[in-house]
Amino acid sequence: MENTAAIMPRIVTPVGPCSAAHADWASGKSAALPAKIRMTNVQKRFSVRGRPVEALGGITVDIADHEFFTIVGPSGCGKTTLLRILAGLEGMTDGSIEISRELASEASAVRPINAMVFQEQSIFPWMTVRDNVALGLKARGLSKRSRYAAVEPHICKVGLEAFADALPHQLSGGMKQRVAIARALANDPEILLMDEPFSALDEQTKLILEEELLRIWEETRKTVVYVTHSIDEAIMISDRIMVMSARPGRIKDVIDVGALFPRPRNMDAVKASPRYGELFNRIWHELREEVFASRAGIQG
Amino acid sequence: MSMQEARGQVVIMQPELGGTRGPSRRQLERVLSVGSPVALLAMWEGAAWLGKIDTRFFPAPSGIFQEFLTLLQGTELLRDVGVTLSRLAIGFLIGAIPGILIGLAVGLFGPVRAIVSPLVDAIFPIPKIAILPLFLMIFGLGETSKYAIVAVAVIFLVLINTASGVRNIDRIFLDVARNYNAGRMMVFWDIALPGALPSILTGLKLGMGIALVVIISAEFVGAQSGIGYMIWSSWQTLQVEKMYVGLMVISVVGFVAAMVLTLLERVLMPWKRGD
Ligand SMILES: Nc1ncnc2c1ncn2[C@@H]1O[C@H](COP(=O)(O)OP(=O)(O)O)[C@@H](O)[C@H]1O
Ligand SMILES: [Mg+2]
Numbered sequence A: 001m002e003n004t005a006a007i008m009p010r011i012v013t014p015v016g017p018c019s020a021a022h023a024d025w026a027s028g029k030s031a032a033l034p035a036k037i038r039m040t041n042v043q044k045r046f047s048v049r050g051r052p053v054e055a056l057g058g059i060t061v062d063i064a065d066h067e068f069f070t071i072v073g074p075s076g077c078g079k080t081t082l083l084r085i086l087a088g089l090e091g092m093t094d095g096s097i098e099i100s101r102e103l104a105s106e107a108s109a110v111r112p113i114n115a116m117v118f119q120e121q122s123i124f125p126w127m128t129v130r131d132n133v134a135l136g137l138k139a140r141g142l143s144k145r146s147r148y149a150a151v152e153p154h155i156c157k158v159g160l161e162a163f164a165d166a167l168p169h170q171l172s173g174g175m176k177q178r179v180a181i182a183r184a185l186a187n188d189p190e191i192l193l194m195d196e197p198f199s200a201l202d203e204q205t206k207l208i209l210e211e212e213l214l215r216i217w218e219e220t221r222k223t224v225v226y227v228t229h230s231i232d233e234a235i236m237i238s239d240r241i242m243v244m245s246a247r248p249g250r251i252k253d254v255i256d257v258g259a260l261f262p263r264p265r266n267m268d269a270v271k272a273s274p275r276y277g278e279l280f281n282r283i284w285h286e287l288r289e290e291v292f293a294s295r296a297g298i299q300g
Numbered sequence B: 001m002s003m004q005e006a007r008g009q010v011v012i013m014q015p016e017l018g019g020t021r022g023p024s025r026r027q028l029e030r031v032l033s034v035g036s037p038v039a040l041l042a043m044w045e046g047a048a049w050l051g052k053i054d055t056r057f058f059p060a061p062s063g064i065f066q067e068f069l070t071l072l073q074g075t076e077l078l079r080d081v082g083v084t085l086s087r088l089a090i091g092f093l094i095g096a097i098p099g100i101l102i103g104l105a106v107g108l109f110g111p112v113r114a115i116v117s118p119l120v121d122a123i124f125p126i127p128k129i130a131i132l133p134l135f136l137m138i139f140g141l142g143e144t145s146k147y148a149i150v151a152v153a154v155i156f157l158v159l160i161n162t163a164s165g166v167r168n169i170d171r172i173f174l175d176v177a178r179n180y181n182a183g184r185m186m187v188f189w190d191i192a193l194p195g196a197l198p199s200i201l202t203g204l205k206l207g208m209g210i211a212l213v214v215i216i217s218a219e220f221v222g223a224q225s226g227i228g229y230m231i232w233s234s235w236q237t238l239q240v241e242k243m244y245v246g247l248m249v250i251s252v253v254g255f256v257a258a259m260v261l262t263l264l265e266r267v268l269m270p271w272k273r274g275d
Helices: A079-086 A129-133 A135-139 A144-157 A173-186 A203-220 A231-237 A267-272 A274-299 B002-008 B025-049 B061-073 B076-108 B110-123 B128-139 B143-167 B171-179 B184-222 B227-236 B240-268
Strands: A010-012 A035-048 A051-064 A068-072 A094-100 A114-117 A191-195 A223-227 A240-244 A251-256
Touching: A035 A079, A035 A223, A051 A079, A051 A094, A051 A223, A051 A251, A068 A231, A079 A094, A079 A114, A079 A191, A079 A223, A114 A173, A114 B171, A129 A135, A129 A144, A129 A173, A135 A144, A135 A173, A135 B184, A144 A173, A173 A191, A173 A203, A203 A231, A231 A267, A231 A274, A240 A274, A251 A274, A267 A274, B025 B061, B061 B076, B061 B240, B076 B110, B076 B143, B076 B184, B076 B227, B076 B240, B110 B143, B128 B143, B128 B184, B143 B184, B171 B184, B184 B227, B184 B240, B227 B240
Parallel strands: A010 A094, A068 A223, A068 A240, A114 A191, A191 A223
Antiparallel strands: A035 A051, A035 A094, A240 A251
């Protein structure tokens, strides 16, 4: 499809905790922590029936280790594409991504770099909940017994212990998404990539799962790159929010939510705060501008 | 008055009582579907007795049944049925298993597809029974030529359906496999095979249909046993009732084979059942 050779993310394995690679990475707003993911001018061009479609117009940002980093943007601006590039499922047309691995030890040698929770329904209908959650461990060659033992706590964590042997068609939409999250967590990746994981769910289920996700994240503090179209959700769960422009996606704004609402967060307190309203409006206006801009672009 | 009427109109909705009061629609349909062949047989029997049809071509069903009972006393019918069944079963397996495996590989791997597709495209359109003389030449008149012709009839349909089943697996599932670093073996057995199962079973059902046609035709000309041989030799000796017994038996064999495959489908694909 692409006319340029695909460029894949470069994985950097540091030799020690104070390696030189880390020292000069401490930059930007996430100054306190070293960058886990460093994207430099990431571009993506698709070719659709021979015509180039610019999906990403150059994304440069550092995502810190243990950060909950959220991306919002008008639909079609390249959010999914960016996550797929980070996941190694898609090559980039230009730019570079450096992902710094955790210290090379025996434990981290088998640890996957990322696991993705996809936007669409992605659990296997022919596998039980347990086998779905154990997918990554099976791929790593663990025996049935040890992988079942390893996934048990993750199945419990998302509250599906009673459904471990059920097939997905016996589950509700919210439960299926829980399975997808448990599958990603069970694989114990260094980076969790989540593409609008709750967008297909009803409002109540979504609220409950957001809270669960936040609780699980606070336990594990994995680096998360999270895509959502819900401003509210973004403010509730993120350390930082990146607002993207309409296609070709560029960075319009990066907001440090963590500075405004320190963790642990109380959802009700956040919502009651006047700063919440200001922040919501800021993002909303930015998004609205982009949506109008892209409409004008289509008409013009 | 009209005011009152308009206001007083209430639509009463009640639960369906069909299940408890009288036969339901489904029960009626079941009775009808059993009734239609019975009615046909009765009309046939009556017409034969009244001399309205030529019993040289259409012997009375009672006569056919009598012949069936007579044949059951001997060993010939059972032997013929057994022979045909074993040719079907063995030939079917010899065709279906490689058909599935090659089909999965064709669906998954580009180079395999590039090698196999042109061969399949070239050979598939040949009516399989046309290859029988060749197989008789190569394998002789024995069982091997029968297994071979059934296997060839089955393998293409299974292979083509399996491959297209793999190609139609939701792309997201392959992305997940890639994201979780699933190896080739895992993609093959845990994703391609179950993902293509619905198409594989369609292929098996179509293959079974063709296998019946092919084995009966092969037994017409190239065998000294089997249901096809029985039908053909009854015609040659003008034993019309025996010929009808052969037709009856083969229809039962076809029916049972289809049922077995449907059962297999339910067992293998519990996620396709809405429970
Ligand atoms: N495989 C592809 N081939 C061609 N165009 C694509 C492909 N994937 C995405 N696109 C295009 O790239 C743009 C960004 O898509 P996507 O990343 O899915 O947007 P988002 O997730 O922000 O809604 C869209 O215009 C989409 O049509
Ligand atoms: Mg998307």
